[in-house]
Amino acid sequence: MTTLRLILGDQLNPCHSWFASTDPDVVHVMMEIRQETDYVRHHAQKILAIFAAMRDFAAQLKAQGHRVRYVAIDDASNRQSLTGNLDALIVHYGAAAVEYQAPDEWRLDRILADWAKGLPIPCRMADSEHFYTARGEAAAFFGARRQWRQETFYRQLRRKHRVLLDDDGEPVGGRWNFDADNRQRWPGDPPEPIDPRPAHDHSKLWQTIQKASVDSFGQPQADALRWPRNRAEALDLLQAFVEHALPHFGAYQDAMNARARRLFHSLLSFALNVKMLNPREAVDAAVAAWRSGRAPLPAVEGFARQILGWREYVRGVYWAQMPDYRNCNALAHRLPLPRWFWDGDTGMQCLAHAIGQSLEDAYAHHIQRLMVIGNFGLIAGLSPQALHEWYLGVYIDAFEWVELPNTLGMSQFADGGLLGSKPYAGSAAYIGRMSDYCAGCRYQPKQRVGPDACPFNALYWDFFQRHRERLAANPRLALVYRQLDTLPETERAAIAARAAALQANLDAL
Template identity: 70%
Template sequence: MTTLRLILGDQLNPCHSWFQEQRTDVIYVMMEIRQETDYVLHHAQKILAIFAGMRDLARVLKTQGHRVRYLRIDDVHNRQSLPANLDALIEHYEAACFEYQAPDEYRLDQQLATWCAQLSIESRMVDSEHFYTARDAAARQFSGRKQWLMEHFYRHMRTTHDVLMDAHKKPSGGQWNFDHDNRKRWPGTPFEPEDMRPRHDHSALWQSIVEAGVGSFGKPDAEQLAWPLNRHEALQQLEDFIELALPHFGDFQDAMSAHAWRMFHSQLSFAMNTKMLSPREVVDRAQAAYRSSAAPLPAVEGFIRQILGWREYVRGVYWAQMPGYDLLNAFGHDLPLPSWFWDGQTQMRCMAHAIGSSLDNAHAHHIQRLMVIGNFALLAGLDPAQVHQWYLGVYIDAFEWVELPNTLGMSQFADGGMLATKPYVSSAAYIDRMSDYCKGCYYDKKLRIGERACPYNALYWDFFLRNKQQLEANHRLGMVYRTLGRMEEADVVALQEQSATWRGNLDAL
């Protein structure tokens, strides 16, 4: 009796219990399909890295004695969709059972559940053995609450899993959160660590992707792709981060510079989101660095909060709110993305660098994503569905379960405040405080009105004017509306007119 076991492109975990024994009656199925390359337009490096990782895992499994059926993007037998390929393989191998690991994206979860329901053979879904929590953990914890505060979830996770806790069940250092210590501007030193990731030549793979007709955007960098192929490389990347960057991560985790695109960030999210690394081992390794005095507590706490807290939390939000979360648009924003989202050619230096880095590297760190690109998108009133699709496509670590709540909830406030307590927006002042972007920019950070005024300034005030009815009662925005209330009417009108000029011709910025 033959069993087919499906491995998806973000399930590249060689330590899964499936692989603990070699069974001649089990065939592992992996496939490169247009269904997955085409549901949004993806960055070239994202397609390359996932396919390369899949091929490497298939090689490892075969070396270990497992039976693997791998369908390449240009395979003549590849029907380019999950159900069509699985139907053909079940018939070909006369399979009596089908198994798959729980998908992390709702669309795949529903597709496979619907497909399995019509099968005439046995089927079952097993755990991916990756996350700390079950899909419904956050929903159970926040049952009955209108707003889901991550801080409550994070403290529960710290206590439950005994992470950064002292012997008396109190948080290490006497406090749960060291955000206040982690907001320094980077002066240029200490220097950005050398990028130690190995480079791989995937020119042949890229050629096959192109010839198969797969669309993409961004820089392929096919001859020197730096993203990890496998668990071994991901573990080395983790060690390099712990040694070279973690000690300074806390101080500068919110800092930005035109002279450093990586700063002190780990860039481990691709390896974790494809399951080459588990969140537990990453958290344990960071905690060990604190315990051995290799990294300070504020840095380690800030890093661990992103994984043990935020990553697990947004996954819970995703599964509790789907389907339909991707359609939310609390402000009714509907402007299309400016053309420079696809080429980085804008005179706003902050956006040119943040988007340029995204297009060149398939990566930007969280403050660039939130307080530069996302900030502008929300202030300008871009369609949140288009913003979501761009983020999902451009970032190598973007899979819908983690990207969608971050984009629609945290960044675009499209859920009306279920996830975030206020819109994360700012004028030029915040960007200037946390970066060197404003220096040498075509636009003047101090001006609100005029051709050379920084667009963030007028857009900021107009955003709160446009959405006064929805936001005025928010207790965290009292100062904003008090300031607006003290402005002269002529100044308010000038800001609205300036914003309308920007919003009416975003492509020209």
């Protein structure tokens, strides 16, 4: 009696208990389908990297003696939908049962759960054996509290999983959080570590994808794609990160530089999100580096917090808030994305770099995503849903469970402050402090109004003026409102006029 086991494209975890032994009665099903390539317009590298990793995973399973049915994008029998293919394969194999691992995306979870209800054979959902927390763990932890805070959840997870704790259960180094030590501008030294990832030639696969007329944007870099293809490459990347970048990860975590795209970030999000790598492995490797004196505590704590804290926390927000979350728009922002989101062709150097790099590499690091692109979207009043679609399409690591709360919650404050305590809004002063972008820009970072003034400045102050009613009572914004109130009325009016003119013609910036 055959059992079909479905493996989704972001479930490439060879350590899952499903693969501990081979069973001739189990057929593992993997599929490349238009339903998944087309639900949003994706960056070419994202489609390529996922298909390449899926193919590699299927080949490894086969080599270990597992039965695998791989439905390629151009297979004549491919019905191009998850349940369409599953229905056909149940008949083909005379399957007596179906199993699947818990999807991370609400959309797929619903599709599979609804489909399973109508099946005449048993269908079971297994754990994906990846995360530290269960889907509903954050919701249970915060209960009915109106405001959730990452820091509280993170500390509880540090205690529960005994990460960076001393024998008394207290945080090592006497502090839970080393953020204050981690906000330095990068002076150009130490040098950015070399990119350790091997380049793969996926030109043939790219031709197949194109022949199947899959729509995409961005540079495919098909003949030299650098995203890890399998777990062995992901482990190599982790090791290289720990050795060469982690020691400086903390200090320059918020820094940006026109000549250094990655700085000391890990580039591990793709490998983590498709589950080649387990989050515990990444956190444990960093902690081991601190214990053996190879990395300082603020860097290691900062890295552990991104994964054990933020990654698990945003997932908890996602599962607690979907499906309504994706429509939230607390600040009623509605402007469409300017045209330069699709080519990076803007005179604003910070955005030209962050967006241009995203289109070339399918990657930008956190501060570029949050404090340049997201910040502009927030203060200019772009539609959070349009931004969500852009972020979900453009980044190599973008899967809705992690992208949506980051975009709508952290970056756009569209959930009204559930996920984060204040909007991440910044003027040119912030960007100038943390990067070298302003030096090569046609706009003046110190001016608020006038044709050459940096657009971030007028938009920043106007954002706080426009949303005074909602934001002024927030104690974390008291200083901003005090500064705003010291500006003469004439200057506030000039700022409002400049902001309105910018918003009316964003394409021209």
